[in-house]
Amino acid sequence: MLMAYAMFEGARAMMAPARLAADITRYSLNIPGNPMAYSPYARSVAAGCEMFERATRRYGKPAFGLDATVVDGRRVPVTERVVWERPFCRVIGFDRGFLQPPAAPQPKLLIVAPMSGHYATLLRGTVEAMLPDHAVFITDWTDARMVPLLAGRFDLDTYIDYLQDMFRALGPDLHVMAVCQPAVPVAAAVALMEARNDPAVPVSMTLMGGPVDTRRSPTAVNCLAQERGQAWFERNTISLVPPVFPGALRRVYPGFLQLYGFMAMNLDRHVTAHSDMFDHLVTGDGDSAEKHRDFYDEYLAVMDLTAEYYLQTVETVFVDHALPRGLMRHRGEPVDLAAIRRCAILAVEGENDDISGVGQTKAALDLTPNLPDARKAYHLQEKVGHYGVFNGSRFRAVIAPRIAAFVREMAAQPAARIPHLRSVG
Structure with a gap:
């Protein structure tokens, strides 16, 4: 392989x-x-x-292409700026134009994009929906094939280190949104900072369709990982980056293999979509053809993941269920969600999610007994699948306003005002 x-x-x-x-x-x-x-x-x-x-x-990395937004009823320009950078990731801030008179300060929101094959631009709609009411930042993960071997390894431990550095750089009054896969490392990073009484602990974290405990409502994806185990994935998915790329000889889970896996899950739908695309081109239906191009230009743009990160995630999250079982460790230090006592949590799930089943994200609320109930919230969105949890019409109409309301409420009661409880463990 x-x-x-x-x-x-x-x-x-x-x-x-x-x-x-x-x-x-x-x-x-x-x-x-x-x-x-x-x-x-x-x-x-x-x-x-x-x-x-x-x-x-x-297919190259798409652009966000967000040139403007509406703040307080006024249209303002939006520009991108890199505010934090490491070899495997950078954080992009979306600066909104100056308002006259100045708008009231709005909460800072870091969106942690999934590092699971697609670029952060997959969350373009998520960013767009949150821009009017928040100062938005997003993690822009780097394609592993573009990172030279001299930059070192990137595994789940490194991922958590990166997150803690981001929280400190953007904090202390920061709110975090973890979309899908980052739910586990984000929760782990917060727990570790809480255990140390780190002043940069985020005010809140919103976990959206994330695999916190995949023993609950296991999906086909969860069952496959459980049945095959980490060794099978190492034998069948890991390859070396060819010499034509800067990351030559780095062990990775290639983007093209991930893409084949994505498409195989809904093969009939993709075959039908391409057949329809051919018909649109023949009949001259330019609008429908352009919609197809826009979707697949994004969907078919994939990135490589480092082998060590991918395999460690499979073992920790999907095979061992280390976080909910209290067995997860970060560089030898135990990760205990019971240490979370200040950072508020909103868990968001989709009723028809076939990637992270109902209950898997909500588990974070059960694993944080020392967090006051007033700082916990849950939202189950009816009639949406995995993608609909963070994008689409129901996200814009229902989920995004729910998140914004939660952030505003928690911002009015910052974590610093919550009494420190006795240290856990």
Whole structure:
């Protein structure tokens, strides 16, 4: 399996001439001055060429493309700024234009994007929905194939170290939102800081569709990890980055393998979507074709994960259930959620989530007995799946306002005002 990545890149390189020929053919058949461009045959050939080119291209990292938002009823420009950076991640801040007169201060919100194959831009809609009422930051994880070996390892322990550094850099009045996979490392980072009485502990954390305890309502993804175990994933998913990338010879879980896994979960839907795309191109339905392009330009853009991070996460979260069982350790230090006594928690779940089943995120509320009930909240969103927990119409209409209200309430009662309880353990 170690050479699978090199073989994949070799096959992609061999397809380059055919991909270029298909693109040239498509372009020539779509020129308005070409008399053949309007024939059904030409449209079918052009559509086939575009489908071939899209199926064989490499999709680059998308842009957030958030140029403006509305604050206090006024439209203001938005610009991106890097506020924190390490080899495997940077934090992007979304600066909103100055208001005259100045708007009232708004809570700082760090969105921790999932490091599970797709880029942080998958949360574009999440950022957009939170921008009007928050000073928003987001973790922009780096594609592992672009990080040289000299930068060192990146595992789950490093991930937690990064989070604590971010909290200190952006705090102390910080609110955190963990979308899916980061729920476990975010909760662990907060627990470790709470145990040390760190003044930079976030005021609140919102955990959204995260696998805190995958023993509850286990999904097909959870069952696969439990049945196969870490050793199987190491044998069948880990490969070496080819020499053509800066991270040459780094052991990774390649993005293309992750993508195949994503698509296999809903293969019929993807086949139908591409068949419909071909029909849209042939019939000249440009709007529908553009929607398909926008979705798959994002969906097919994937990044590599370091092998050590991926395998440690599989073992810790999905096989051993170390956090809910009280067995998780960070660089030898025990991680005990009972240490959390100041950072408020909102758990958000989707009724039809097939990745993190109902109850898996809510488990965080049960594992924090020393956190006052007034600083705990739960929201189960009906009729949404995993993606709908953090994006889409119901997220914008129901979930985002619920999160904003929770953040405002907790900001009015900052953690510093909550009496310190006796240390746990």
